[in-house]
Amino acid sequence: MAAALPDPKLDRRGLFRAAGGAAALGGMVWAGKWLSPEAADGAGLPPDLFLGGTDGWIALPSTPAIPPYHPDVLAPAPFTTYIFGFRNVTGMTDTQRLNQKNKAQHSAPLFWVDQYDPNNPRDFQVQLTNLGLALRPDLFDAHTVHWHGFRNVIPFFDGEPSGSVSVPAGRTFTYVYRPRDPGTYMYHCHVEDVEHVQMGMTGLVFVRPLQDGQNLAGHTQFLYNDGDGSTGYHREFAMFLSEVWAEAHWADAHIQLPEWSDYRADFSLLNGRVYPDTLAPNGSVDPFHPVHDADGDLIAPAGHPELKYQPHSSLVPCNQGEQVALRFANLGFREQAMTLSGLRMRVHGRDATPMRGRDGTDTSYETDTLNIGPGESYDVIFEAPTFSGGSGSSGAGYDTYLLYNRNYQGSNNLAPGGFGGQATEVRVYPPGSVAPQQYPNDWGV
Numbered sequence: 001m002a003a004a005l006p007d008p009k010l011d012r013r014g015l016f017r018a019a020g021g022a023a024a025l026g027g028m029v030w031a032g033k034w035l036s037p038e039a040a041d042g043a044g045l046p047p048d049l050f051l052g053g054t055d056g057w058i059a060l061p062s063t064p065a066i067p068p069y070h071p072d073v074l075a076p077a078p079f080t081t082y083i084f085g086f087r088n089v090t091g092m093t094d095t096q097r098l099n100q101k102n103k104a105q106h107s108a109p110l111f112w113v114d115q116y117d118p119n120n121p122r123d124f125q126v127q128l129t130n131l132g133l134a135l136r137p138d139l140f141d142a143h144t145v146h147w148h149g150f151r152n153v154i155p156f157f158d159g160e161p162s163g164s165v166s167v168p169a170g171r172t173f174t175y176v177y178r179p180r181d182p183g184t185y186m187y188h189c190h191v192e193d194v195e196h197v198q199m200g201m202t203g204l205v206f207v208r209p210l211q212d213g214q215n216l217a218g219h220t221q222f223l224y225n226d227g228d229g230s231t232g233y234h235r236e237f238a239m240f241l242s243e244v245w246a247e248a249h250w251a252d253a254h255i256q257l258p259e260w261s262d263y264r265a266d267f268s269l270l271n272g273r274v275y276p277d278t279l280a281p282n283g284s285v286d287p288f289h290p291v292h293d294a295d296g297d298l299i300a301p302a303g304h305p306e307l308k309y310q311p312h313s314s315l316v317p318c319n320q321g322e323q324v325a326l327r328f329a330n331l332g333f334r335e336q337a338m339t340l341s342g343l344r345m346r347v348h349g350r351d352a353t354p355m356r357g358r359d360g361t362d363t364s365y366e367t368d369t370l371n372i373g374p375g376e377s378y379d380v381i382f383e384a385p386t387f388s389g390g391s392g393s394s395g396a397g398y399d400t401y402l403l404y405n406r407n408y409q410g411s412n413n414l415a416p417g418g419f420g421g422q423a424t425e426v427r428v429y430p431p432g433s434v435a436p437q438q439y440p441n442d443w444g445v
């Protein structure tokens, strides 16, 4: 029996027809207001980046030991430390993706997106697959992607688990972003975040300004939409600060619970490594052209099998006279003081905000030390000085300038004369020596 419908002009199907017809015109009139909701541009296109969340193992200096926590007796050689982390699984087959369980990396894959362009609308989509934890199948933890500092994020895509969805083991979710604010950010899993961030599910992400590609003051790449080329640069390097408390990592591996109020950072990491490993070559770090073996596994940086799951180098090679951009973000739990010894850095942005007053006044400033609190980011540019003939520590065709944590417990990892930590080198070569970069942190060789 057909139900009697009210006025056919107002039935549900009719309303859809009316809405559909209006949508074809770009919007609809509602109570006298013109509604023009923005559709999710790019919906239906494949995601731009695919991440897997899982556990794994990394290598930190094994001496001096921190018994019984470090090195972890469960760690397969040449590794020392249990982690949770992300992997870039873009372009992989389903089989290759599933193979990456227990093959997480630290820090998380660096990636970047272009600022949203209303004239060429395209949202950025990141698909997260929770691959599960191989060593702790009892921990059926969900994972998320939380883009820290993203303005006006749609709560659904925020990744904070009490206000949005999380991704259980074996499931997949696609995050959609419309980035409107250039600058440097960080991202992390927000599930039990003190633990998951400390365990390694954290990395750096940045937004390129719309101004990129224009020619201003001799530059085509910029930190911000400065209008005058003042934030233009020749090379760019991400510097992601994080920490490892060995006891917490050991506890997760050994089915124990750490007491977080006992927190102490045994290792302070720069891009997931400690000095002098920070100088070792990159592994596969171009997020949009990832390289892996037939199983989908990472390929270790040349000569460093122990750094297989720490692919990000922090070495800064450059030619004299170049403008070099450094993007710092700190998601350790302590404030750090990164010093570029002997060179001045100009601070052009903080927390993805250009150094401009409300009236446009330039508030950028020069310093040799950045005090970076947890959750903060800085965008700076230094000018590579004149090559002096390979003096300093190298005598090998380049000048060396140290970039290190002036908070010494972060540069020696509580072991004076021991580990090394948040430290790396800027190497300045004669003009024309270092080739243009193919991607951020690329050595140009």
Ligand SMILES: [Cu+2]
Pocket: 053, 084, 141, 142, 143, 144, 189, 190, 191, 196, 201
């Ligand atoms: Cu997580």
